[in-house]
Amino acid sequence: ALAVATISAPATGAPLAAPAKATVAQVVPKPVSVTAGNGMFTLTRPARIVSDDAAVGNALAGYLRPATGYPLDVVTGAAQQGDIALRIGDPGTPGDEGYQLDVTTANAIVTAKTAHGLYNGVQTIRQLLPGWIDSPTGQVGPWQIPAVHIVDYPRYGYRGVMLDIARHFQPASAVKKLIDQVAAYKVNVLHLHVSDDQGFRIVIDGFPNLTEIGGQGSVGTGGRTMDPGGFWTQAEYRDVVAYAAAHFITVVPEVDSPGHNNAIIMSEYNDTANPLLDGNPQDINCSRNDPPVWNYTGAVGYSAMCPDSDNTWTILGTIIDQLTAMSPGPWYHLGGDEVPSTLLSHEQYAALVNRESGIVTDHGKTVMGWAEIAGEGTTPPAGSVAQYWSTSSGSGSGTVTARNAVAKGMKIVMSPANRTYLDMKYLAGSAGNVPPTLGLNWACSRGCDIDQFYNWEPEGHVTGVTDANIIGVEAPMWGETVVNLDNVDYMVFPRLLAIAEIGWSPKRGALPPAYADFQNRVAAQGVRLTLPDTNFYPTPKVPWH
Numbered sequence: 151a152l153a154v155a156t157i158s159a160p161a162t163g164a165p166l167a168a169p170a171k172a173t174v175a176q177v178v179p180k181p182v183s184v185t186a187g188n189g190m191f192t193l194t195r196p197a198r199i200v201s202d203d204a205a206v207g208n209a210l211a212g213y214l215r216p217a218t219g220y221p222l223d224v225v226t227g228a229a230q231q232g233d234i235a236l237r238i239g240d241p242g243t244p245g246d247e248g249y250q251l252d253v254t255t256a257n258a259i260v261t262a263k264t265a266h267g268l269y270n271g272v273q274t275i276r277q278l279l280p281g282w283i284d285s286p287t288g289q290v291g292p293w294q295i296p297a298v299h300i301v302d303y304p305r306y307g308y309r310g311v312m313l314d315i316a317r318h319f320q321p322a323s324a325v326k327k328l329i330d331q332v333a334a335y336k337v338n339v340l341h342l343h344v345s346d347d348q349g350f351r352i353v354i355d356g357f358p359n360l361t362e363i364g365g366q367g368s369v370g371t372g373g374r375t376m377d378p379g380g381f382w383t384q385a386e387y388r389d390v391v392a393y394a395a396a397h398f399i400t401v402v403p404e405v406d407s408p409g410h411n412n413a414i415i416m417s418e419y420n421d422t423a424n425p426l427l428d429g430n431p432q433d434i435n436c437s438r439n440d441p442p443v444w445n446y447t448g449a450v451g452y453s454a455m456c457p458d459s460d461n462t463w464t465i466l467g468t469i470i471d472q473l474t475a476m477s478p479g480p481w482y483h484l485g486g487d488e489v490p491s492t493l494l495s496h497e498q499y500a501a502l503v504n505r506e507s508g509i510v511t512d513h514g515k516t517v518m519g520w521a522e523i524a525g526e527g528t529t530p531p532a533g534s535v536a537q538y539w540s541t542s543s544g545s546g547s548g549t550v551t552a553r554n555a556v557a558k559g560m561k562i563v564m565s566p567a568n569r570t571y572l573d574m575k576y577l578a579g580s581a582g583n584v585p586p587t588l589g590l591n592w593a594c595s596r597g598c599d600i601d602q603f604y605n606w607e608p609e610g611h612v613t614g615v616t617d618a619n620i621i622g623v624e625a626p627m628w629g630e631t632v633v634n635l636d637n638v639d640y641m642v643f644p645r646l647l648a649i650a651e652i653g654w655s656p657k658r659g660a661l662p663p664a665y666a667d668f669q670n671r672v673a674a675q676g677v678r679l680t681l682p683d684t685n686f687y688p689t690p691k692v693p694w695h
């Protein structure tokens with residue numbers, strides 16, 4: 151699957167003569183504070199993992215065993231010389247996710263307030279070891295970490311990636327691999343866009359047609375009218391949620407509404423005679439298409455559910471009931487983007503968002519939505535989150551959604567399309583080595599490589615929107631053009647690392663030196679992406695070595 155000329159991974163199982171030496175200069179996202187010590191810690195066969203948290207201890211052992219071939223027993227109690235220790239204690243860092251890492255010639259010790267903090271320290275340990283530590287097969291050492299004292303904690307609590315499994319169905323196995331990959335960069339939110347015009351992807355009890363009919367296809371690519379569809383059972387969804395949780399990642403489910411839902415409308419729960427157009431309030435279809443039609447192109451903005459229909463509320467209420475019950479995280483994303491005023495009046499839109507927000511709140515969740523939900527007439531419950539996706543910055547007209555949201559006391563997740571959208575082409579047009587079929591370019595007419603994703607600052611990106619309002623950043627992987635995990639990997643990596651770093655690391659000073667430093671640290675990730683077979687884009691903007 152992979153063709154990266156600049157990186158030569160060993161043939162499976164072949165020992166490496168001289169593993170690359172890792173240093174703190176390789177860690178992504180960049181830690182808050184790093185103080186070099188003297189000498190090296192060497193991980194050897196008798197080492198144990200002494201952990202106050204069994205799950206995180208086992209996670210670390212799971213990371214280190216394949217390449218080292220060491221048993222790395224996970225134990226409790228006192229550490230001996232040569233052990234790695236994971237200690238629950240006070241690292242002196244703000245929040246719950248921070249950690250301290252002390253590496254000496256004798257031990258590597260992580261201290262954190264919570265298991266999540268320990269897990270973040272574990273990810274740093276992995277990156278301090280030689281890159282071959284991520285090999286699924288045995289490699290030769292020495293497995294050394296330079297002595298160092300690190301104090302580290304995140305800038306933002308929300309560091310997300312979104313995957314659209316609606317435009318192209320992706321199996322749970324693909325999502326789990328993505329979880330493995332993003333957890334290494336301290337991403338802690340997976341937003342799953344599970345429904346859109348072209349597909350509904352999770353079984354809802356009582357409404358089997360949502361997936362039987364609504365899940366049958368995906369956006370057509372390669373000259374096809376329609377690509378294969380699919381859907382997850384609730385057991386599969388629960389399994390992904392649990393897998394994410396084991397990687398300290400919170401799943402945010404989104405069923406987009408009231409637009410982007412032709413798959414729901416087509417699932418026969420509307421009146422087949424389409425009486426809405428005759429004024430019958432039982433029809434959920436407000437799309438003004440008579441009869442309603444499937445559209446497996448990537449078209450947007452042509453569907454709307456009718457707020458006047460009781461059926462709309464039965465369906466949305468049931469979806470929210472079941473998805474929130476299976477999602478332990480605090481957020482439910484109700485969508486809210488791109489509803490043309492020709493389909494719903496703004497009053498209808500606002501009334502629908504308000505009523506749906508009430509249902510979400512009644513289920514104990516915080517409302518999240520695309521930033522349009524902050525428009526005129528909406529009354530977002532306290533703490534609601536607006537996801538800002540416009541390409542406008544400063545005080546341009548497109549920034550009004552973010553300013554509305556702040557005015558209503560909402561929190562903001564920053565996802566400006568021209569800085570974070572993983573479905574944008576890396577290069578302008580179909581130039582260079584980017585597969586021409588992958589990606590769109592509406593937000594990135596000059597290309598969106600890693601520099602474009604790194605060289606922006608969330609605070610003040612929209613005039614007046616500060617870190618007092620912003621809870622974090624998210625990079626959305628929209629699914630129109632990506633048909634499988636290889637495609638997804640190619641669009642996500644390496645540029646997601648820029649968003650992961652903006653989300654975690656302290657606010658940067660002058661961007662040119664920060665970017666140069668970042669490029670060098672990303673270069674060290676080549677082997678770490680290659681070994682688990684991540685089909686990343688070997689951008690020429692990174693000096694891979």
Ligand code: TNX
Pocket residue numbers: 450487488520539571573590628629630
């Ligand atoms: C806009 S941004 C969309 C998505 C598309 C995406 C393609 C937003 C909230 N909606 O429906 O998939 O552009 O780049």
